[in-house]
């Protein structure tokens with residue numbers, strides 16, 4: 198029994214080495230990151246501090262926003278189209294606070310992001326066009342995540358990263374000059390199973406500012422609850438990381454996102 202355990206442990210360590218999976222600095226050889234978000238404020242909420250650290254370090258970060266954010270209001274005088282336009286402006290302001298110059302808008306209707314082959318192919322096209330070294334997406338297995346756009350964005354991102362290197366997948370992309378692309382680093386944010394932490398203690402106030410730039414979402418009364426919520430999340434990850442404020446991510450080798458019974462162990 199114990200002998201078996203040891204065999205597994207040794208074999209597991211060897212496998213991680215073979216996969217060149219190293220959590221000491223996942224961004225070491227990364228020059229470009231694609232950060233995929235369900236709604237226009239999710240990159241800032243989930244990763245604002247991390248994104249600022251990356252861009253300050255000379256790494257290019259591009260957002261892909263899956264939906265138009267047009268449902269995020271309790272104001273019945275604001276049409277979906279008007280709100281979508283407001284949210285685009287807010288996102289551009291928020292992104293620029295974090296050093297992000299490009300936002301790609303997929304434009305699906307908020308609350309209705311479909312989990313289909315068509316959206317998957319569109320996302321593959323973006324990955325092939327942008328050629329990121331790393332992709333970050335919401336963890337679709339976050340326990341109790343109630344928003345379908347968040348779960349679907351996570352699943353679509355996993356699929357797109359897995360399929361973008363396959364030349365026979367969406368092979369007509371080649372006509373548009375797009376070539377298969379292998380993403381080297383894949384990680385989740387909004388995760389309950391972080392295996393990597395970014396110390397954002399010095400960036401917490403800027404992160405809050407970047408979130409608050411989404412003024413249509415964070416009116417004064419909403420912010421009264423959201424500021425303590427965001428600080429509590431950062432303190433939660435911070436406690437695990439041994440710093441004040443942190444953001445938690447979960448990096449996974451591609452192989453562990455398919456038929457692996459011990460994927461949770463890393």
Ligand SMILES: [Zn+2]
Nearest residue numbers: 235236239347
């Ligand atoms: Zn969202």
